[in-house]
Every structure is written in structure tokens, then in C-alpha cells.
């Protein structure tokens with residue numbers, strides 16, 4: 461992990477000597493090491509309760525968002541919501557390129573769906589329910605409004621996987637898991653298997 465996170469910020473190579481002589485130049489804040497959070501698994505009640513609105517946008521929140529990206533990449537996910545790291549907060553991160561394109565990193569604070577269109581039925585999984593997947597109907601296009609890590613409001617439209625990720629993460633912030641979108645039969649089957657795994661100490 462440290463490789464990826466530190467190498468993405470390139471410093472101008474030749475400038476260091478010049479900056480040393482200009483002693484008063486504002487020191488660059490060193491990038492804090494990222495924290496990789498363990499992912500909370502199904503069964504923890506925090507996953508099934510709505511998160512509190514993000515109200516304080518400060519350096520800590522920006523750091524938390526970066527830590528969430530790092531935790532998501534470490535777990536090989538394309539989206540992660542704060543309740544999944546044990547924080548009951550309306551904050552999520554999404555990157556459907558799984559870290560390949562830094563431009564694709566999206567921080568969603570207090571996100572809301574403002575428009576949805578079309579339907580796509582596709583298989584879906586969740587970092588909090590590892591090893592289980594199910595077909596979930598989601599809108600093909602969604603437009604959401606949210607705030608970024610600095611608190612600035614924005615709107616973004618997503619299609620297919622991105623639309624699905626937005627819906628999945630916003631569900632998390634409302635205490636809803638993808639299991640709730642499955643048929644009762646399929647949902648109960650997964651829940652029974654998880655119960656068994658828990659008994660074996662494998663969950």
C-alpha cells in the first residue's frame with residue numbers, strides 16, 4: 461500500500477536545492493501515512509442502521525476519506541461506506557477503476573439520489589459480505605448530489621457499474637445491504653450459510 465499512495469504525488473525534481481536556499485518557503489505538508497481499516501462484516505448492527513450526516517468538513521475528514529480509499533483498494537473493492545469501517549457516518553468513497561485512474565476517485569458526503577432511469581439486473585457483492593453475490597436490479601443511470609471531502613456540493617451522473625456503486629453505497633448509508641434486494645429465498649440461504657460460518661469461527 462505505501463507504494464501506491466506515496467508515489468502518486470510527484471514532486472518537482474530539480475526544485476529541492478532551490479527551496480533549501482529559500483529558507484522561508486512554506487514547507488510542504490508531508491503526506492500522512494494512510495490507515496487501512498478492517499472491514500466490518502455482516503452481523504454487526506452498525507451495518508444496518510442509518511449513518512449520521514457529515515457536518516464537520518476538516519482535515520480529519522479529508523484524511524478519513526483517503527484512508528477509506530486505501531482500505532477499499534486493499535480489500536479490492538470499488539466502493540466503501542463509513543459504516544463498513546465501523547463509523548456511522550454518511551460518507552462513502554467510490555472508484556470503479558479500482559485505483560487505476562486517480563481521476564475516478566469520488567468522495568460522497570451526504571449523498572442523495574436525485575434522478576434515476578432505466579433498470580439493469582446484474583450480479584453484485586459487498587466487502588462486508590465476502591464470498592456471496594446476488595443479482596440486484598439497479599437503475600441504469602443515476603444522478604446524485606453530494607458534498608466532497610471539503611464540503612463543496614456537486615452533482616454527478618453515473619451509468620451502469622458507477623450507477624450501481626452509487627446506489628449500493630447510498631444504501632449502506634441508510635443501513636441497507638444488497639441482501640435486502642434479493643428474493644427471500646436467496647437471502648435466507650446466504651444468511652444461513654453465514655450463520656454456519658460464524659459457528660465455525662470463519663466469519
Ligand SMILES: [Zn+2]
Pocket residue numbers: 585586587588628632
Ligand atoms: Zn457493500
